[in-house]
Amino acid sequence: MSARFSLDRLEYPIIQAPLGGGPSTPALAAAVSAGGGLGFVAAGYRKPEAVREDIRDVRERTDRPFGVNMFVPSPPAAVSERVERYAEALRGEAERYGVALGQPRHDDDRFGEKLELLAEERVAVVSFTSGCPESSVVEELHRAGSAVWTTVTTPAEAIRAERAGADALVVQGVEAGGHRASFDDESAGEIGLLALLQLVAAKVDPPLVATGGIASGRGVAAVLAAGAEAAALGTAFMLTPEAGTSPAHRDAIASDAETALTRAFTGRTARGVVNRFLREHDADAPSAYPEVHHLTAPVRAAARDAGDRDGFHLWAGQAHALAEALPAAELVRRLADDARQALRDALARHGGAAL
Amino acid sequence: MSARFSLDRLEYPIIQAPLGGGPSTPALAAAVSAGGGLGFVAAGYRKPEAVREDIRDVRERTDRPFGVNMFVPSPPAAVSERVERYAEALRGEAERYGVALGQPRHDDDRFGEKLELLAEERVAVVSFTSGCPESSVVEELHRAGSAVWTTVTTPAEAIRAERAGADALVVQGVEAGGHRASFDDESAGEIGLLALLQLVAAKVDPPLVATGGIASGRGVAAVLAAGAEAAALGTAFMLTPEAGTSPAHRDAIASDAETALTRAFTGRTARGVVNRFLREHDADAPSAYPEVHHLTAPVRAAARDAGDRDGFHLWAGQAHALAEALPAAELVRRLADDARQALRDALARHGGAAL
Numbered sequence: 052m053s054a055r056f057s058l059d060r061l062e063y064p065i066i067q068a069p070l071g072g073g074p075s076t077p078a079l080a081a082a083v084s085a086g087g088g089l090g091f092v093a094a095g096y097r098k099p100e101a102v103r104e105d106i107r108d109v110r111e112r113t114d115r116p117f118g119v120n121m122f123v124p125s126p127p128a129a130v131s132e133r134v135e136r137y138a139e140a141l142r143g144e145a146e147r148y149g150v151a152l153g154q155p156r157h158d159d160d161r162f163g164e165k166l167e168l169l170a171e172e173r174v175a176v177v178s179f180t181s182g183c184p185e186s187s188v189v190e191e192l193h194r195a196g197s198a199v200w201t202t203v204t205t206p207a208e209a210i211r212a213e214r215a216g217a218d219a220l221v222v223q224g225v226e227a228g229g230h231r232a233s234f235d236d237e238s239a240g241e242i243g244l245l246a247l248l249q250l251v252a253a254k255v256d257p258p259l260v261a262t263g264g265i266a267s268g269r270g271v272a273a274v275l276a277a278g279a280e281a282a283a284l285g286t287a288f289m290l291t292p293e294a295g296t297s298p299a300h301r302d303a304i305a306s307d308a309e310t311a312l313t314r315a316f317t318g319r320t321a322r323g324v325v326n327r328f329l330r331e332h333d334a335d336a337p338s339a340y341p342e343v344h345h346l347t348a349p350v351r352a353a354a355r356d357a358g359d360r361d362g363f364h365l366w367a368g369q370a371h372a373l374a375e376a377l378p379a380a381e382l383v384r385r386l387a388d389d390a391r392q393a394l395r396d397a398l399a400r401h402g403g404a405a406l
Numbered sequence: 407m408s409a410r411f412s413l414d415r416l417e418y419p420i421i422q423a424p425l426g427g428g429p430s431t432p433a434l435a436a437a438v439s440a441g442g443g444l445g446f447v448a449a450g451y452r453k454p455e456a457v458r459e460d461i462r463d464v465r466e467r468t469d470r471p472f473g474v475n476m477f478v479p480s481p482p483a484a485v486s487e488r489v490e491r492y493a494e495a496l497r498g499e500a501e502r503y504g505v506a507l508g509q510p511r512h513d514d515d516r517f518g519e520k521l522e523l524l525a526e527e528r529v530a531v532v533s534f535t536s537g538c539p540e541s542s543v544v545e546e547l548h549r550a551g552s553a554v555w556t557t558v559t560t561p562a563e564a565i566r567a568e569r570a571g572a573d574a575l576v577v578q579g580v581e582a583g584g585h586r587a588s589f590d591d592e593s594a595g596e597i598g599l600l601a602l603l604q605l606v607a608a609k610v611d612p613p614l615v616a617t618g619g620i621a622s623g624r625g626v627a628a629v630l631a632a633g634a635e636a637a638a639l640g641t642a643f644m645l646t647p648e649a650g651t652s653p654a655h656r657d658a659i660a661s662d663a664e665t666a667l668t669r670a671f672t673g674r675t676a677r678g679v680v681n682r683f684l685r686e687h688d689a690d691a692p693s694a695y696p697e698v699h700h701l702t703a704p705v706r707a708a709a710r711d712a713g714d715r716d717g718f719h720l721w722a723g724q725a726h727a728l729a730e731a732l733p734a735a736e737l738v739r740r741l742a743d744d745a746r747q748a749l750r751d752a753l754a755r756h757g758g759a760a761l
Binding site for chain 1: 579580597598601603605607620627629631632723725748750753
């Protein structure tokens with residue numbers, strides 16, 4: 052048990068957020084871990100076999116610890132009529148991109164199979180989003196030697212995650228790109244990262260990893276000063292050469308464009324750069340994940356393949372315009388160096404007799 | 407000119423946000439300034455004579471610098487039909503509290519008169535919210551020896567404020583309680599404080615004051631590490647004995663209740679603790695300030711006087727549950743001490759050879 056991964060073993064307090072749906076690659080996770088941070092493999096909505104391949108691929112590239120992120124499955128949405136109406140509203144998109152809409156089916160993402168796989172592979176960290184893993188799941192992963200991290204968006208979720216046995220909490224502010232990690236999409240919290248860190252720290256004991264809108268060494272320094280043990284950055288790694296981010300998505304991230312929260316693409320609240328699809332369908336989209344994810348998948352794949360940034364999900368956090376196209380290991384080092392300097396500067400300005 | 411107030415003259419990097427509409431008092435502003443921070447008098451929607459009295463009252467209590475905050479008037483809203491429909495929707499509220507609705511009139515808050523008064527009174531800092539003061543206004547205040555701060559909620563607003571000559575920018579995150587300071591309520595930014603600080607610092611040169619959801623020394627430390635020169639706290643001062651916060655409002659702040667953004671109370675986007683009035687009228691409320699402010703004022707005053715927290719605006723930032731009922735000067739000192747300790751802790755954990 053004492054061998055379980057803990058955050059103080061990191062050379063740099065920099066974590067690569069899991070980045071499901073394309074940008075995540077074994078090369079990126081390995082580069083971040085080899086560079087002194089902690090890389091993550093995205094397991095959500097990928098086949099168990101593919102996840103196992105990724106884990107082995109990372110291990111061929113580095114012997115440093117890394118993590119795997121899981122989506123906690125939601126119960127089936129009792130909203131089939133609203134999903135059907137949404138499918139009607141999306142007919143024009145299917146025509147535009149010359150594809151058929153997907154079947155809006157429910158499934159559990161083969162959650163049990165993936166847990167078995169993780170128990171076998173014994174990775175350093177297994178993190179969860181979009182729900183609280185049950186104590187039995189946490190215990191099973193502990194027996195396999197893995198640390199368990201649960202992502203939270205409210206103080207109430209933090210309390211539940213601590214009770215279920217999480218070793219650390221990933222505190223996700225509303226600034227974050229991609230899916231909100233809320234346990235219940237219908238009542239998703241919208242608390243800014245800095246407020247949330249203070250509120251959560253007042254309620255629970257486990258170490259905290261801060262995520263959402265961190266894009267610079269100063270941002271890293273800020274969350275460390277707020278008491279987090281490490282910063283997890285997602286969008287900031289999406290322009291690295293190791294990331295699998297599509298060219299149209301890279302352009303959107305490098306722009307000054309606004310972001311918004313929407314269920315239009317997947318039926319679960321997520322933040323992306325505002326584009327035509329988001330503007331036209333946001334108001335109609337029901338809370339129904341993964342039904343809407345499957346429904347829109349062919350359209351989004353076709354738009355992405357066509358390089359049309361108006362037709363697919365451009366996940367991005369609020370500070371996306373600050374992302375830099377550096378090699379991942381260099382970015383880890385730069386963020387850590389800049390963070391240390393920012394802490395020193397702040398203490399020099401405010402840490403003397405006066406403060 | 408060189409005598410103009412600058413942030414490095416503060417003993418502690420702690421500013422009391424202006425807190426218009428009741429909580430602000432000369433006693434609070436004076437206690438914060440005398441305690442080594444910077445207190446503020448709220449001038450928005452108060453008579454010029456009352457503002458002058460407050461300024462003189464603060465000066466009788468302390469000879470330390472303090473600031474006055476102004477609302478920049480909006481052009482008349484071209485939405486009279488929507489305001490009329492909203493007045494219809496509020497009929498039940500007027501009946502419930504036994505008052506008549508106010509006249510939904512437009513006015514400029516006697517902006518010009520207040521500027522003349524400020525030019526005479528020569529206070530250390532004049533800050534602006536809800537718009538960008540014109541260069542001529544900034545120059546007039548500079549001639550009076552006042553530093554001019556403009557509140558911004560997006561990088562684009564920061565660029566405009568810098569061009570208009572602001573000496574410092576108050577960077578307001580979406581976490582903040584009370585009115586959003588956005589230049590245009592119809593396109594109010596919703597960027598979290600930490601993301602916004604990083605984005606703004608990349609675009610402009612003036613020193614930054616961070617505000618929104620800061621409620622502890624760790625929160626102060628975080629924004630200093632992010633590069634801000636000082637932290638402005640609003641809700642955190644609302645439980646102090648010097649504040650004029652009503653008892654029902656104090657109860658709401660001390661609770662764990664959720665907050666939300668709404669135009670229901672004033673016709674301008676603002677964050678408050680969710681209550682019945684907010685839930686029932688949020689969807690109907692137009693963007694029309696100060697028309698809706700005047701329309702609802704009698705209802706809100708009656709509810710507040712009756713101690714009914716379901717009938718008036720419970721302005722509060724997202725970290726309100728962390729506010730403490732300490733004397734203001736003690737709170738300033740505690741925040742500064744805790745912030746210094748938080749920076750030292752972060753540097754001790756992450757500033758060694760490893761980081």
